[in-house]
Amino acid sequence: MDTRRAWWVWGTGVFAYLVAITQRTSFGVAGLAATERFDASAAALSAFTVIQLIVYAGLQVPVGLLVDRFGSRVMIAGGAVLMCLGQLQLAFAATVPGGLAGRLLVGAGDAMTFVSVMRLLPVWFGPKRIPVLTQLTGMLGMLGQIISAVPFAALLHLRGWTGAFLAAGALSVLAAVLAAALIRDVPAGAVRPVPQTLRQTGLSLSGAWKQAGTRLGLWSHFTVQFAGNVFVLAWGYPFLASAQGLGPGTASVLMTLFVLVALVCGPFVGTFVSRHPMRRSSLVLLITAATAAVWLAVILYPGRAPLWLLVLLVVVLAGGGPGSMIAFDFARTFNPVSRVGTATGIVNVGGFVAALLVMFGIGLILDALLAGGFSGGQLYALESFKLALSLQFVFLAGGAVALLATRRRVRAQLAEQGVIIQPLWKVLVSRTRTVRPDARTGRNSRPGAPQDAGEPGARG
The missing domain is CATH 1.20.1250.20 (MFS general substrate transporter like domains)
Incomplete structure (x- = not known):
């Protein structure tokens, strides 16, 4: 090549x-x-x-x-x-x-x-x-x-x-x-794939959807991508500037910080996925839990949140961007090259559908609260925003449940292929055991420690 x-x-x-x-x-x-x-x-x-x-x-x-x-x-x-x-x-x-x-x-x-x-x-x-x-x-x-x-x-x-x-x-x-x-489309000398017929196209779509790994990517994207998009594209600036009372300059700096943090986090997430492919979904769930926790802290904080907490909110939400890219790694590794585009398209729907529903839902809740005279009839009042933004917890929880259910199916399929993925807590416990030298090699080893080597999926 x-x-x-x-x-x-x-x-x-x-x-x-x-x-x-x-x-x-x-x-x-x-x-x-x-x-x-x-x-x-x-x-x-x-x-x-x-x-x-x-x-x-x-x-x-x-x-x-x-x-x-x-x-x-x-x-x-x-x-x-x-x-x-x-x-x-x-x-x-x-x-x-x-x-x-x-x-x-x-x-x-x-x-x-x-x-x-x-x-x-x-x-x-x-x-x-x-x-x-x-x-x-x-x-x-x-x-x-x-x-x-x-x-x-x-x-x-x-x-x-x-x-x-x-x-x-x-x-x-x-x-x-x-x-x-x-x-x-292909390197010089490589065999160029023959364009699919309509029947083959339909089979490609069906095959990509039936692959549980594709659906695992879909729910991963659904769960971690929407919160950042909702914040950046729709409600983040009004929430910071109006509800939280930040000046335009400070709010703009926080929005820029979102992009910079995402840029910094991306390579670290990619390196983790490359080294620990069996733990990709665990990282997605960790980011989901962090997103829920930081939003809960901001919403439950009495009155306006301090600047440090809003900075933490932006940093965590920015991590959802790199986290959502893990979903496309599922699409790639669980599908043959001939249908990677189809699988990627299916996965990419998840986060944007969730973002649209949450954006629209937050707007409806704010309008309903305004019509009801809540918080003095101010559209972007702090308490109104806190109630409206709580809608995100429904999507975070629902996405996490769907992700866990799909992951169970994926791991069952891998087990049939001889790939056993130990629960993460067992891996962590095994790595805390006393390190002792191997009698044959003299190298340090942890007896029974599960390995993360190898890439799961159809192309592994």
């Missing part, structure tokens, strides 16, 4: 994903300008984010099937073209329906990108490198959020609405050109 070419292919895919994140989050920093341009209410403006995420989540499975059929190069370049058209439409839109049409195109193009980039990894790299590269793909892509928050926001202020969104569209043109020129 041409190692240098593999890095160029992956780097180009990461750049395309970074551009996709930039386009996804660009409208979020243009809220005030959008209010003036479209003369729209807050409810109408929220529809821009909701419709974009609905399109994104709804297309994940179809995109997974298409990338397995047509390859990553076509899908990444095509997604960049759609996002360019969407930003051009938004640049010249003067009404809410016109703007929504633009965001619909952006959501569709965005949906085509991540799954296609992930499809490249098992083709171009060995299994030992993939967990870390999976984390780096997700975390480097998040830099697009900083691009939209800083240079795009500055351009919006200096050049106005049309100029800023035209520039964003031009960035997608560059991504499309680079993808078409540099990305290849």
Whole structure:
């Protein structure tokens, strides 16, 4: 395999994903300008984010099937073209329906990108490198959020609405050109897979869903990804600035801290997954428990939470981003390469569906409390927010239960293949035993210590 070419292919895919994140989050920093341009209410403006995420989540499975059929190069370049058209439409839109049409195109193009980039990894790299590269793909892509928050926001202020969104569209043109020129679906000399027939496509979808490991990835993504998305894309800034009374500068710093912490955590999570593949679900559950605990502390704290607790909240929520990437490692290791795209698409639905439901549910609860005159009739009152944000516990608990049930099925299947995974508590107890030298080798050993070596799944 041409190692240098593999890095160029992956780097180009990461750049395309970074551009996709930039386009996804660009409208979020243009809220005030959008209010003036479209003369729209807050409810109408929220529809821009909701419709974009609905399109994104709804297309994940179809995109997974298409990338397995047509390859990553076509899908990444095509997604960049759609996002360019969407930003051009938004640049010249003067009404809410016109703007929504633009965001619909952006959501569709965005949906085509991540799954296609992930499809490249098992083709171009060995299994030992993939967990870390999976984390780096997700975390480097998040830099697009900083691009939209800083240079795009500055351009919006200096050049106005049309100029800023035209520039964003031009960035997608560059991504499309680079993808078409540099990305290849398989290494030189490798056998190119024959495109699937419609019947084979249906069998691929059915096979990916029937694989319990795919569903384990789905519930992992569902459980750990939504809390961070809800915070960053919808309710985090109002909660910090209005309910918690932080100044705009402090709230912005905390939102930026979210991205930076996620970037730092990603490689550590990837290294852990690579070294301890049998404990991936345990790490997901640990992150879930930490998320629930920190939200419980913030909600139960009498009055406004101290700054240190809000910083801790942001740090823990940021860890959910790298944690959610573990879900795609399940999709990869429990499915053959021919249907990795399909399995990845199924997994990617989980977190975004949960995020949409929680975002919408929190809004409904806040509106209901406002209509009932709760907390003096203030929409973003602290007590109202605490009640509304408690909805997250339902999804955290439900996702954890589903994850545990699915993990039991996965481990039963692995046991049939001769792979016995000891409960984590037994592993921890065994490692606390007194270390003694082996009589034959002279090396230290722990009798009966279960091993974490090996990668579970169909491709192990």
